[in-house]
Amino acid sequence: MxxxxxxxxxxxxxxxxxxxxxxxxxxxxxxxxxxxxxxxxxxxxxxxxxxxxxxxxxxxxxxxxxxxxxxxxxxxxxxxxxxxxxxxxxxxxxxxxxxxxxxEDLRMGVPGEDAVGSRSAREFVAWYSGHPDAEPQSLTGVTQVAAIGVGNVAVDVARILIKEPLALDVTDMPADVLGELRRARVSDVWVIGRRGPQHASFTTTELRELCRTPGVAVSVSPDAFDGIDESLLDRRTRANVAVLREASAAETPWPRVRLHFLFWRRPVEVRGDPVRGLVVERTALDASGRLAGTGEIETLDVQLVLRAIGYxxxxxxxxxxxxxxxxxxxxxxxxxxxxxxxxxxxxxxxxxxxxxxxxxxxxxxxxxxxxxxxxxxxxxxxxxxxxxxxxxxxxxxxxxxxxxxxxxxxxxxxxxxxxxxxxxxxxxxxxxxxxxxxxxxxxxxxxxx
The missing domain is CATH 3.40.50.720 (NAD(P)-binding Rossmann-like Domain)
Structure with a gap:
């Protein structure tokens, strides 16, 4: 038996x-x-x-x-x-x-989040990865993009947007996606985090690859490194900080695209429908160590907002x-x-x-x-x-x-x-x-x- x-x-x-x-x-x-x-x-x-x-x-x-x-x-x-x-x-x-x-995506919870041109990075990834449920992404008229989040998903969407389209021809991307990326005229991509680089969850390999994308000039917000005691950082975080310092100090003559890391900022409003701007507020740690807004705001002239803040x-x-x-x-x-x-x-x-x-x-x-x-x-x-x-x-x-x-x-x-x-x-x-x-x-x- x-x-x-x-x-x-x-x-x-x-x-x-x-x-x-x-x-x-x-x-x-x-x-x-x-x-x-x-x-x-x-x-x-x-x-x-x-x-x-x-x-x-x-x-x-x-x-x-x-x-x-x-x-x-x-x-x-x-x-x-x-x-x-x-x-x-x-x-x-x-x-x-x-x-x-x-x-399912986490949401920012700010006014204008549901405007045309404001979507989750997961949806954007699904589009360029050829998921059958994905909504198409038009990049017509998009010159500046904000990726909200400081993890590998934000790194991935930023890299796809700033990479020379010819370098993507060897991938398995659908033809329509490659066509849209070839036609795109993105000049600036912002990677935005509520806290400092020492709190980001990037893996160093991914971050280094992004920062070394050919033809891309990298900047980091001037106050990003304030108060960092590198002796207290773990190996990965210390390496991330070093990558960002090195990239922001490098000179890139006649850059094809500019990549901006904006730390200690949080989104407070998406303007326009379709999107024509993102309002961010400077943040800081209060006396109890909690994150708080400072009231200092600025507006980024972006036409696409991709939130990568979790699932x-x-x-x-x-x-x-x-x-x-x-x-x-x-x-x-x-x-x-x-x-x-x-x-x-x-x-x-x-x-x-x-x-x-x-x-x-x-x-x-x-x-x-x-x-x-x-x-x-x-x-x-x-x-x-x-x-x-x-x-x-x-x-x-x-x-x-x-x-x-x-x-x-x-x-x-x-x-x-x-x-x-x-x-x-x-x-x-x-x-x-x-x-x-x-x-x-x-x-x-x-x-x-």
Whole structure:
């Protein structure tokens, strides 16, 4: 008699979910179904990592090996709450891992924030990364841009805007995006932080790359370095400060673009609709060490404002959620329902710990969660009353997309890229993705949203 097998569902095919699948398939008695709302796996590796950072995107090749296992299935175009419920997942699997990341933006909370030309950096990144949900970005008439935030997302959008467009031709950016960037006439980009450079979360490699972009003159607000005791800084922060000092002191004759780091400033108003200015207020630490406005204001003549001040996860229907922190509450990866663990439910990635860490952080995070899951399965044993969720979906006339469908998309992108002398070019339109998915599959149209 064959040994009983466990079946685990992972909701989200980004890095955290795929790392979890890797750990699970190290066992030979676990089948894994990986669900995603998109017909394409890899999450932020595909749609969040800057297209010109090919070394980081190459991580996807390593993660793709998880799909070589016959114990793993990719089930795309399936959204929890739209196509399946929490209860159905729990009825179909011995355990469920939520790995959905953080897809909602934090807001500045200032007048004019919703004007045309004021949007989140996440939306801008989605546009140049070819996400099918992305709204197009016109750069017509945009000469000055403000990126609000002092993390790597602000660095990425600034670099894409100031980089020579020809240097982006080797990337997988969609043709329409490259065309818009080639036509753009951006002359000034502002990176704005409420505190000083010693408080910024840039990684030094990213910051150095930005500051050394050819043809770009870098300036740093004169008061940025006031009061910094470098002996008290950690290695990364000290290196960041050194990069900024060096870049601001360098001479760039006849610059193509100017990059301004404006520290100790906070946005207080977006002017115009469409945007024609950003009002910022100088900040300082008060006697109690809290950040406060000084009343000194200035207006930057920008036509595009991109906020990069953080993200939060979105509630999944029926799943416990901490509205204040924007995460699924958990303890070492076990989902908490009130003060008690929710049986057979687990969480990994940003929806577990918040939007912090780099791609590699998800590996140790997933290991912790999977260890708890395996310990629980050892006690509970495999269920004998599981439903077949694919049968349930099929009864509704719905067939998820497969890994083979993704391979067709990947091949089509490679063919499109070859015609432009590059490795691949993203397919960014929903109808084109769905045409490829449905070309060899039964069933009717699959709703993208």
């Amino acid at each position: 064959p040994e009983p097998r466990y079946r685990v569902a992972i909701v989200g095919a980004g890095p955290s979910g795929l790392f979890a699948a890797q750990f699970l398939t190290a066992r030979n008695d676990i089948d894994v179904d990986i669900f995603d709302r998109l017909p394409t796996p890899y999450g932020l590796l595909r749609y969040g990592v800057a297209p010109d950072h090919t070394s980081i995107k190459a991580v996807a090749h390593a993660l793709a090996r998880v799909f070589d296992s016959p114990a793993v299935r990719f089930l795309g175009l399936v959204a929890v709450g739209r196509d399946v419920t929490r209860e159905e997942l729990l009825a179909g699997y011995d355990a469920v891992i939520y790995a959905l990341g953080a897809s 939060r996860a979105v509630r999944l229907p029926g799943v416990p959620f901490d509205e204040l922190l924007g995460v699924i509450p958990s303890e070492h990866g076990r989902v908490l329902d009130g003060d008690r663990p929710a049986p057979r439910e687990y969480v990994v990635g940003w929806i577990k710990r918040g939007p912090i860490g780099v791609i590699g952080t998800n590996k140790s995070d997933a290991r912790e969660t999977v260890e708890q899951l395996l310990a629980d399965l050892a006690v509970m044993g495999p269920r004998s009353d599981r439903i077949d969720l694919l049968d349930t979906l099929a009864a509704r006339g719905f067939v998820p997309s497969s890994y083979a469908d993704w391979q067709r998309i990947e091949a089509a992108e490679a063919n499109r890229g070859a015609s432009h002398a590059r490795e691949r070019m993203k397919i960014e339109l929903w109808h084109e993705l769905l045409d490829l998915v449905q070309s060899e599959r039964p069933g009717g149209p699959i709703p993208p949203n």
